[in-house]
Amino acid sequence: MDASLKAFMKGIIDYAGLFPPADLSLDTAIRKYSMYRKIDDSWMLSRFIMPGWQLDELKPYGEELFQEGEPFAFSVLGKGTETVSDYQEHLEELIDVLQRFHATHGDRVTTDILEIKLPREAVFAYDDKLLAEIYTETLERMDSSASTPNEIFFEGYFDKNWKKEVGLAIEMLHSVNADFDGANVKQGAFKLRCGGVKADMFPSVEQVAFALNKVREQNIAIKCTAGLHHPIRHYADSVNTKMHGFLNVFGGAMLSYAHDLSNNQLEEIIRDEDPDRFSFDDEGFYWNDLKVSTKEIAELRDVALISYGSCSFDEPREDLEQLGLM
Template structure:
């Protein structure tokens, strides 16, 4: 296994077995996650994604499953809200749920990531002060408790004015991070939704390329979700659309950081379906004539390109074996 591939894939998959299209029960998905984290491929596995509102359902596992080995690692998922006031009330509910979660389980669990959708009111308001207020309100609720999430990823919406709205979200996020980083280092990051269970849930090449280029330009951390079960872009006959590949998306972002890619250059990486144009060596990852070093990959994965959620841990591994990368 090449060193750059190991760095690229280290702890990159957050397991989302609760969510479509898998839609597993809580018990089944927890047992699968526990099995995966004991497997030989556990080095690629990261957190178990669970809605904040379901944390209480984990209480029966406190002295059984959670006590077996290293602490269970969770990414906490917030719900969709319409208004800013609804959002702020929801943040309080998440805090209360986390307080009870740690009262129940203590150091047998870990919750280092929060994923949450920005309220629709804020996304469409064209108001960077309002967005900054939301980032600050959220972070203030989490910064004083060491066990609470310290990586917070805000999700936007691809609507008819998506370029203006996503651009403002990312620009305001960078301004907030530069001016208001808390003493314990919590920053706002962006969550990019790359697909779903229906064709119209997949953002276009242009939308993903624009977002990745702006994330690099604004020096933001990125977490992805949905539609990234497979490494390379391809047509899916069951959904009847082309699905983005996680090597295209994360590789494009890495090359974007390393080479200051334009949106058009980013789009070319995202469009790539020829596996021969991607390669991993001990020294780095390459797409055509562009390369990012293994050392840079390690740093980017640590601080900028965090992970992607997938309801399957098997599908990514099966494809990587077919490509003779794993």
């Protein structure tokens, strides 16, 4: 396998088997994840995405699955909320359940990432001070305990004024990060939703490119979720729309870091449906004549382009094999 593909795909997939379209039961999903941890391709696997309000339901697996191999790694998912007060209340609930979870399972589990939607009230008020208060309160509350996540990924919204909304959310996150000096929490980061079970849940190429370049400009890490089961952008009958490809999105973002691409240039990569234009060798990843080195890929994956959630761990690997990349 080419070194650049290894660096690109290392730990990139957070397993989201609980969520549509897979929509598996907790028992089936957690056992599938446990099995994936033992196969040859486990190096591509990262965390199990787990709703925070369901963490207590994992207690029966503590003496069985959690005792095998490395500690079970979880990315904890928060609920979407409408108001700031609902968000604050949910934050306290998450902290309580996280503390119980770690008290029960000790060092056999990790919960280093929290994924949480910003309260709609804060986003659509277009109030930078209110957003800053939300970010600061979340980082400080999570920083108060070593058992709570140390990377917080805040999810925004693509609405009518999406450039203003997403732009402000990312800019204020940068501002808060610059002033925050936590003992446990490393940073606030951004979560980009790339699809769903309906066509209107997929952001446009323009929206994805804007978000990717905005986090790059503001030095914010990003993780993605939903809609990235396959390497290359394509039309999917199941949702009656085009689905983004993880090579397009992550590869485009890497090339944008390497070459300071404009939004229009990045859009061209994200929009491309020709797999022959994407290639790997030991030296780097290429799209047409643009290259990002293997060393740069490893560095970006470590600090900037973290992972993406997928309800399937099989489809991404099978597609890479079909493309002759594995």
